Amino acid sequence: MVGYEIFRRGAMCIVLAVTMCSAVMAQYFTPPETKTTAPPGLEGIGIDQHLNEQVPLNLTFNDEQGKPVKIGEYFHEGRPVILNLVYFQCPMLCTEVLNGLTSALKVIKFVPGKEFEVVTVSFDPRETPQLAANKKEMYLKKLGKPEAAKGWHFLTGEQSQISELAKAVGFRYRFDPKLDQFVHAAGIMLITPTGKIAQYYYGVEYSAKDMRLGIVEASQNRIGSLADQVLLYCYHYDPRTGRYGATITNIVRLGGIVTVIVLGSVLVLLFRKEKQDQGIGTGRV
Numbered sequence: 690m691v692g693y694e695i696f697r698r699g700a701m702c703i704v705l706a707v708t709m710c711s712a713v714m715a716q717y718f719t720p721p722e723t724k725t726t727a728p729p730g731l732e733g734i735g736i737d738q739h740l741n742e743q744v745p746l747n748l749t750f751n752d753e754q755g756k757p758v759k760i761g762e763y764f765h766e767g768r769p770v771i772l773n774l775v776y777f778q779c780p781m782l783c784t785e786v787l788n789g790l791t792s793a794l795k796v797i798k799f800v801p802g803k804e805f806e807v808v809t810v811s812f813d814p815r816e817t818p819q820l821a822a823n824k825k826e827m828y829l830k831k832l833g834k835p836e837a838a839k840g841w842h843f844l845t846g847e848q849s850q851i852s853e854l855a856k857a858v859g860f861r862y863r864f865d866p867k868l869d870q871f872v873h874a875a876g877i878m879l880i881t882p883t884g885k886i887a888q889y890y891y892g893v894e895y896s897a898k899d900m901r902l903g904i905v906e907a908s909q910n911r912i913g914s915l916a917d918q919v920l921l922y923c924y925h926y927d928p929r930t931g932r933y934g935a936t937i938t939n940i941v942r943l944g945g946i947v948t949v950i951v952l953g954s955v956l957v958l959l960f961r962k963e964k965q966d967q968g969i970g971t972g973r974v
Contacts, residue, residue: 736876736889737859738928744772744857744884750810750846753822760854763806763842766882769907770806771900773877774860776813777820777843779870785893786875787824791831796897797904802840805904809841812855812862813871814848821845858886881907889928899932 746761764770773790775783787809794801801807811821821843829838855862862873877895879888887907890899927934 733861733863734872734874735861736874736891737861738889739857739859739886740888740928742857742886744880744886745853746884748846748850748854750844750850751818751821753818753825753843755818758844760808760810760844761884763808764880764882764884765806767908768803768805768882769887769904770808770880770882771877771904772808772810772858772880774810774812774855774858774862774873776811776871777816777824778813782873782875782893786877787828788831789893789895790877791828793895793897793900794832794834794837797901799901799904800834800840801837803836804908805840807837807841808844810844810846810851810854812851812860812873814846814851816845818845879903879907881909896932 744760746759746764748760749757750760752758771790773786775786777783790807794807799805809824825838825841825843829835829841832841854860858878860874862871864871874891875893876889876891878886879890879900881887888903890896890903
């Protein structure tokens with residue numbers, strides 16, 4: 690009965706995965722598209738999706754110690770990169786972006802520097818590596834994962850390099866000299882290990898589930914568990930919402946497969962029990 694017990698547990702895991710997919714899929718239906726007009730003062734500000742476009746990996750920045758680095762140094766085989774553009778002396782929005790990212794990173798089990806990398810780039814060319822180092826220390830404390838120090842990078846750089854990176858990822862911002870502040874949107878990008886833009890997450894709060902699935906998918910399934918693979922089969926990234934939504938066809942298909950497996954297992958068990966009962970009735974064991 691050992692083989693049966695293993696089979697039974699495997700079937701239960703699949704059934705549970707299908708149940709999880711079905712139970713929450715309703716909340717991820719794509720909302721109808723609406724046209725919006727930018728408020729006064731925010732014209733030209735936003736984040737345009739450049740999905741599957743290449744990030745220039747030869748751009749040079751300075752790390753927290755002031756050492757010149759090419760952004761491509763943070764791209765490794767099998768390890769996607771979460772990229773976000775902020776400025777470290779931002780009085781409000783950038784702090785919320787970093788807080789939201791940190792909250793999501795706390796929940797997922799993956800660790801920066803192991804399964805993926807995080808690259809935070811200042812788009813203010815006046816900022817220094819010392820400011821970057823201070824921000825890194827602050828957010829590593831908030832994250833509570835000391836081992837993430839080698840995987841979360843805070844960079845500063847020259848305007849030419851910043852502008853090229855911002856243009857590549859569709860990040861549109863401008864400087865307001867009257868306020869001595871930058872006007873910008875909020876969001877983060879997920880980049881594949883080869884430097885292709887895979888996903889965008891907008892706003893200042895990010896779903897840990899979506900982020901984990903995105904990292905697994907961007908890694909081309911080189912990381913993650915069996916449960917992650919099942920969920921990726923059930924869910925599909927929707928660039929319009931920046932979230933994973935239920936793929937009804939795949940859920941129904943997976944449910945049909947599970948049904949066939951369960952019914953087949955029941956028939957096999959009933960057939961074996963009948964044979965055993967017949968053996969006992971005829972005196973054969």
